[in-house]
Amino acid sequence: MKTLVWVEHDNASVKDATLAAVTAASKLGEVHLLVAGSGCAAAASAAAQIAGVGKVHVADDAAFANALPENVAPLIVELMSHHDAFIAPATSNGKNIAPRVAALLDVMQISDILSVESEDTFTRPTYAGNAIATVKSKDAKKVITVRGTAFEKADATGGSGTVEAVSSTGDKGLSSFIGSEIAKMERPELTSAKIIVSGGRALKDGDTFKANIFPLADKLGAAVGASRAAVDAGYVPNDYQVGQTGKIVAPEVYVAIGISGAIQHLAGMKDSKTIIAINKDEDAPIFQVADIGLVGDLFKIVPELTEKL
Amino acid sequence: MKIIVPVKRVIDYNVKPRVKADGTGVDLANVKMSMNPFDEIAVEEALRLKEKGAATEVVVVSIGPAKAQETLRTALAMGADRAILIEAEDVEPLGVAKLLAKVQEEELAGLIILGKQAIDNDCNQTGQMLAALLGRPQGTFASKVEVEGDSVSVTREVDGGLETVKLTLPAIVTTDLRLNEPRYASLPNIMKAKSKPLAQKTPADYGVDISPRLETLKVVEPPVRQAGIKVADVDELVAKLKAMGVAA
DSSP: OOOEEOOBBBBBSSHHHHHHHHHHHHSEEEEEEEESSSSSSHHHHHHSSSTTTTTTEEEEEGGTOOOHHHHHHHHHHHGHHHOSSSEEEEHHHHHHHHHHEEEEEEEEOOEESHHHTTTTEEEEEEGGEEEEEEEEOOOOEEEEEOOOOGGGOOSSSSSOEEEEEEOOOOOOSSSEEEEEEEESSSOOOOOOOOOOEOOOGGOOSSHHHHHHHHHHHHHHHHHEEHHHHHHTTTTGGGBBBTTSSSSSOSSSSSEEEEEOOHHHHHHHHHOEEEEEEEEEEETTTGGGGGGGEESSOHHHHHHHHHHHH | OEEEEOEEEOTTTTSOOOTTSSSSSSTTOOOOOOHHHHHHHHHHHHHHHTTTTTTTEEEEEEETTTTTHHHHHHHHHHHSEEEEEOOOOOHHHHHHHHHHHHHHHHOOOOOOESSSSOOTTTTHHHHHHHHHHHHHOOEEEEEEEEEEETTEEEEEETTTTTEEEEESEEEEEOOOOTTTOOOOHHHHHHHHTTTSOOOEEGEEEEEEEOSEEEEEEEEEEOOOOOOOEEEESHHHHHHHHHHHHHHO
């Protein structure tokens, strides 16, 4: 099988989420990549270094600058005439683009796969990860998104892919990019961090969230996450949210502070290697999944912990 | 301008799903069912656009079992004008998108607002597929929607933060959690909803083949995490973290 993998990039370098998708694709056979962007030659040469990669298709055009699905999907459909599967990491771009490609190919997408069982059979989470389904696709071509935490990352170097330019399918004129508010990353990125410190509604407000969670995270060199309740209450922006519909994470250590542990939150972090929970309610569901629990007032515990580390 | 809002009847989000012992799926017998939470947000957004004068009619559509009528009545009680039920069980997102595309051919709505994903199958596909089949633009994971003349500006929740796109109408929007807070239906409106029009259809009426493309071989519970230990104080926690090599 020949698989085309969507490369997540910022024109200069390749994002980590791509590497897990490459590993999933390599289980199906030959791996080709698609780098679509505007001024993305550097990202294309970085992609060609990924271990095990064959051809790197590069579509460099202003129409692809912001990965607008209206413009990118027709490009992928054209490339799919000589590929058997399309795989994207389950990033916001991947989730936006892949189903559009699937419908244009008349294929039922397999979302957020956890494993590749065979060429046509995969496992995927349903019901917020409370039920793992094994599904077999009857479609001739496959369209798949990959859960990043479920696959090892392919080596970013050691490969020798050949870069090949593909012609643009143009701007379809249906949509335009107006702008973005992308938070500056002062800390590690959530989905690739080794340690995550997350806060919940019990943090009270944005200022106390920052005053308690941020110093501890910085002491541990950790990324900062949050429960939906904390994001809804406006303590931190949406890109901090961990859970069923937020980010799915599986760090070495996940520290849940003032998070009760709703199933929607657990769905996003329960594959973490070690879970540490700090909560004043000893019956909070988070303690049912925590390896180490500490019951008490977080406003006393967290500053003391930060101090003693 | 007309707005179509597809809604799905799913397990209530407060219920913990249990996998059936025979591994064929999740046990839904005698389980509380509700409107998919993201679809409630979609209904609310459509109603707000109508209240602002940006839309004239809100049509809700459900593809599901006969009982999905209850879900449609909920949407009507929130304020939607009329409903269409296409009766069919377990239709995959691709089939749902094909049926909705046919509905749109008849209704010619300016906007179709859907939940970004259903909390049962967690697919996150239908809106994008519908946009593809209709050849129209999509604004997924919306946290803000503004109709301006013949276009809509959609602010989207993306991995790094927010981004805004402008789409030519007709367009497809899928909702994220923070778009709005859905209203509760008042008792008088629940009574009124009973007499609002609800059309009953079948996939055959639209000539759409909805045979499944995916076969579910088995469904299992995820590996269970064992609860660990409780420590008494911060010193003990620090000692554990040091033993794990997390802290120096």
